[in-house]
Amino acid sequence: MAAAAVADEVTEAMEQVEGEREEADAVADEAAEVMEQAEGEREEAIDAVAGEAGEVMKEVVEGEREEANAMADEADEAMEPEGEREEEADAVADEATEPIGAMIR
Structure with missing residues (x-):
């Protein structure tokens, strides 16, 4: 009888360990999903x-x-006024040199 009681206790302990392992697996799966979601959000x-x-x-x-x-x-x-001034200066120079050019001809 004592052996049967010990066997029952061992079986109960093994079932408890199996249940805890299943819970741990579920938590690990959930953590993996959260990590995948976080990675997707990070990439976005x-x-x-x-x-x-x-x-x-x-x-x-x-x-x-x-x-x-x-x-x-x-x-x-x-630069536009400078160009205009250059044109004016050229015109004045042309006017000034015309009489000289006429005298040379």
């Missing part, structure tokens, strides 16, 4: 940040381009 976040960074870079480049174009326009405008 990286993609979103990369996309946002690309948009910001485009905006910065566009802003720099606009600024450079504005500076080029300012330089062109600043």
